[in-house]
Amino acid sequence: MRTVRGWFRETTGGLPSTFWYLWVGTLINRLGSFVLIFLAIYLTTERGFSAFQAGLVLGAWGVGGAVGTMAGGVLADRWGRRPTLLTAHLGAATMMVALGLAHELRTVLGAALLLGLFAEAARPAFGAMVIDVVPARDRLRAFSLNYWAINLGFACAALLAGLAAEAGYLLLFVVDAATTLVTAVVVFVKVGETRTAVVAHPTTATGTRPGGLGTALRDRVFLVFVLLNLFNALIFLQHISMLPIAMGADGLPPASYGSVIALNGVLIVAGQLFVPRLIRGRSRSHVLALASAIVGIGFGLTAFADAAWFYAVTVLIWTLGEMLNSPSNSSLIAELSPADLRGRYQSVFSLSWQIAGASAPILGGLVRERLGDPVLWLGCAALGLLVAGAHLASGPARERRAATLRLATTPVTAPAVDAPPTVAAASAAAPAATTGPAAVAATAVGPAVGATPDGVPATAATEPLDAARR
Known part of the structure; x- marks a missing residue:
């Protein structure tokens, strides 16, 4: 019992209250x-x-999401995290109801486009806000906890949605809009602005003068990281496009696919909170390489699956890779993002998922139709192993960039706009950790004891204010 309590405190303790309201x-x-x-x-x-018309609607959602992701990142940095998040949630709730009431195709397309725009605009602001308020050494835990909440909520939603649909499809849209509004109320009442004013050196760690979205798009080290995530996402998203088709071709009913894919959420909910302790202190490049290899192998084994139990085994394998990949990705984005451009960097990274979401089913369908299932799944395995090797090769450059960013940006104590003193002070005082993301810089007080996970020397920093730990 002591061990369980100790693990629980180690997993959830010490995170600022603002994070828990966001959670x-x-x-x-x-x-x-x-x-x-x-x-x-x-x-x-x-x-x-028709199926084609339904595909157009889903495509409109995706196009809106791509635009919203980029706009949300820019607004989060220029306008502020809090107003961007609130506007996105209010807009998404409004368009959710509008989509449920729309009848004509053109009206449905417009509502889906705007819903995707508002829904995805919230992501960069949310990610930047978590980075702002969570001390650097705790971000891996924080992103793991948030990822756990996402999967727990989605798993429950999948069950509740079926019951709601029986009462009427409009109820789906109304309940979805209501929960979005409740989230907006939580942010409005409990979460203050977290963006802090930052004074950057004339030349940033990317080798260019400080700028807007173009800085992220010219950052080669970061773009290589984004490209690797795009390739990884192309593999992963086959589970919602080609996997059900493959199972159907083997004579398995849709219910079997539902049961098999549910294992993904069950395993994440059961085991995700143990991941930070498992990978703590290990090389981020090695963790990401291992995750990509496991994802590739899991999907590659689908080429040999012909029964529900075999498909279930493949899902369990690539889910393990997903569990390792997600928190490591999130924490590394934080460390590669200059403090005054966090929203923009979040948006560029999120765009890789939007591109993969649109192209994965098209590419997967073309390969399957022209070359067959075995080539598709074994191709996923080969791509996963290539991405793993690329992570090992590009990891040292990422760590050097992270170390440079810790020295390239110095925050000032004054908040940018309407930031509550406790939140702003907590953000400004978050330390640069020796073994985690350190996009929130603090005043260096001497040489570090230890190094970053990939062996790059780090600098120690002052402890955060006690208010940030409560």
């Missing part, structure tokens, strides 16, 4: 994420659209 908002929002699960079924059965 609660994430869980509430995901508990009501009904619409996307049943949207294709709703459009074809309730609205009578």
Whole structure:
């Protein structure tokens, strides 16, 4: 019992209260994420659209999401995290109801486009806000906890959505909008602005003068990292496009796919909170390489699967890779992002998922149709191993960039806009850790004891204010 209590304190203790309000908002929002699960079924059965028309609607959602991701990142840095997050949630709730009430195809397309825009605009602001308020050494735990909440909420939503759909599809849209509004209320009441004014040196760690979105798009080290995530996402997203088709071709009913894919959420909910302790102190490049290799191997084994139990084994394997990849990715984005451009860097990284979401089913379908299932799945394995090797090769450059960023930006104590003193002080005082992301810099007080996970020397920093630890 002592060991369990100690693990719980180690996993959840010491994180600032602002993070927990954001975490609660994430869980509430995901508990009501009904619409996307049943949207294709709703459009074809309730609205009578063809499969092609339903695909157009989903594509409009994706296009809006790509625009929203980029706009949300810019607004989070220029306007502020809090107003961007609130506007995005309020807009998403409004367009959710509008989509549920729309009937004509052009109206549905417009509502889906705007819903994708508002929904995805919240992501960069949320990610930047977590980086702002969580001390550098705790961010791996924080992102793991948030990822756990996302999967717990989504797993519950999948069950609740079926019950809500029986009462009427409009209820799906109303409940989804309501939970989004509740999240906005939590942010409005409990979360202050976290962006701090930053004074940067004339030349940034990327070798260019400080700028806007172009700085992220010219950052070669960061773009290589984004490109590797794009390739990894192309593999991973086959589970919602080609995997159900492959299982159907083996004579397995849709219910079997539902049961098999549910194992993904169950394993994440059961085991994700143990991941930070498992990978703590290990090389980030090695963890990301291992994750990519496991994901590739898991999907590659699908080439030999012909029964539900075999497919279940493949899902369990690539889910382990997903569990290692997600928190490591999130914490590394934090460390590679200059403090005054966190929103923009978050948006560029999120764009890789938007591109993969649009292209993964197209590429997977072309390969499967022209070359067959075995080539598709073994190709996923080969791509996963190539990405793993690329992570090992590019890791040292990323660590050098992270170390340079710790010295390239110096925060000032004054908040940028309307920041509550406790939040701003906590953000400004967050330390640069020796074994984690350190996008929030602090005053160096001497040589570090230890080094970053990839062996790059780090600098020690002052402890955060006690208020940030409560």
